[in-house]
Amino acid sequence: MEEFYKNKKILVTGGTGFLGSILVEKLLRSFPDISKLYLLARKKGTMNLTERSKKYFKDPLFERMIYLNPNYYKKVIWIEGDLTKPCLNLSNDDMAVIKTVDIVIHLGASINMQNPLHEMIKNNLLGTAELLKICLDNKNIKCFMYVSSAFSNARKSCFRIEEKIYESVVKPETLLDIYNALTNDELNEIENTLMQDWPNSYTFSKNVTECHCDAFKDQMSIGIFRPGNITSSFSEPYPFWVKSKAGLVGAIMLVGSNTLPSYYIKNTTMTHAVPVDMTANALIACTYDIVKNKSKDTKIYNYTSNNNPITYREVCTHTTKNEQSSLITNNYYWNAIKNFIFMYIPFLFMDIFRFFTRQKTKYLRIYEKINQFVNAISYFSNKPLIVDNDNLENIWDSLSQHDKDLVPFNLRVIDWKDYFYNLPYGIEQYLGIKMKF
Structure with a gap:
């Protein structure tokens, strides 16, 4: 696999995110002979890309990589672009650069499940469509890997996710036409009609974007990587490194900091948890698989812990170190009562106190944000959900021992009890949030 990535030009979007950061670190540390690593990023505030790059690589995540590959900066080139703009708002020179890369790994997306549909179309579908159009003029491209989600088809009527493309309720091109023709308010009015079988705009947008990628399979090799619930690192470059407060990690933070007095879960629902470093390794292996096999059809890779499952309840009991934790309930109404009494009412009285002492109120706004997050997850x-993952299992079985050591992603080796018992310490160390157990 090292030989495969040697001298390759790779474009990564979303490289500043949780999974993107660990992917960049892994590529620069374990594949130092890549030719160039292009990172597409938006301008942030008044910082130019040179300043942003310096700040980015000061993260403790990159310390080991910099020690092993001190000349990494010669490989990295930042490209200023915006996935929400036509032609990604690229300069002509940057556009020409993208047309020369060998591999595109497209992680850039919004994962905010509370966003209205028009925001998700703009952030997830539009950017992917623009990037694909640019790549059509690239005669060198060997793989376009779109990073989606194992929950992209987690519709209310669906209880099993297979490794296949699921037809969207509206064609991607039609949805883009609707987006361009209607105002945001008009889109919001038809949102419920379009998404009636989907839990939120995030999963809906991922499903439509997958279908759009599939439409390009005759022009280039397309892969779709669907990771499960991404959590802290397992071992690389350091155990329990974490950057994101989304998904399962966010739930653990709320329970572990005693912010949330009660968490409602069904005892048997699987988390489909996947550590972020193993997820990056699996993504690298899938990209290699696409190019090696030169598949004519879009290849789907679901990456979840099916073969070493763990439930949400087990996660909570391991992280709280309490098998009989009173924080966890499978009674919906008792959960609502506890959160009302032990969170809403105290927050209300704290805001009343702040109001009468002429301070700006804030606690009910915090409560609303917490409530929205909990409702989303x-x-x-x-929801009981089975996610097939045969394609990645087959890749793992086909790898040499050297490659297995290079990109370990076999989830069967994880002792989930030990992993989730220690995960809160990673949250404390890397996110600075005090856990109270």
Whole structure:
């Protein structure tokens, strides 16, 4: 696999995110002979890309990589672009550069499940469509890997996710036409009609974007990588490194900091948890597989812990170190009562106190944000869902021992009890949030 990545030009979007950061670190540390690593990123505030690059690589995540590959900066080139703009808002020179890369790994997306549909179309579908159009003029491209989600088809009527493309309720091109023709308010009015079988705009947008990628399979090799619930690192470059507060990690933070007095989950619902470093390794292996096999059809790779499952309840009991934790309930109404009494009412009185002492109120706004987050993730923590993952299992079985050591992603080796018992310490160390157990 090292020989395969040697002298390759790779474009990564979303490289500043949780999975993107660990992917960049892994590529620069374990594949130092890549030719160039292009990172597409938006301008942030008044920082130019040179300043942003310096800040980015000061993260403790990159310390080991910099020690092993001190000349990494010669490989990295930042490209200023915006996935929400036509032609990604690229300069002509940057556009020409993208047309020369060998591999595109497209992680850039919004994962905010509370966003309205028009935001998700702009952030997830539009950017992917623009990037694909640019790549059509690239005669060197060997793989376009779109990073989706294992929950992209987690519709209310679906209980098993297979490794295949699921037809969207509206064609991607039609949805883009609707987006361009209607105002945001008009789109919001038809949102419920379009998404009636989907729990949120995030899963809906991922499903439509997958279908759009599939439409390009005759022009280039397309892969779709669907990771499960991404959590802290397992071992690389350091155990329990974490950057994101989304998904399962966010739920653990709320429970572990005693912010959330009660968490409603069904006892048997699987988390489909995947550590972020193993996820990056699996993504690298899938990209290699696409190019090696030169598949004419879009290849789907679901990456979840099916073969070493763990439930949401087990996660909570391991992280709280309490098998009989009173924080966890499978009674919906008792959960609502506890959160009202032990969170809403105290927050209300704290805001009343702040109001009468002429301070700006804030606690009910915090409560609303927490409530929105919990409502978004509760769909997944209470929905029985089987996710097939045969394609990645087959890749693992086909790898040499050297490659297995290079990109370990076999989830069967994880002792989930030990992993989730120690995960809160990673949250404390890397996110600075005090856990109270």
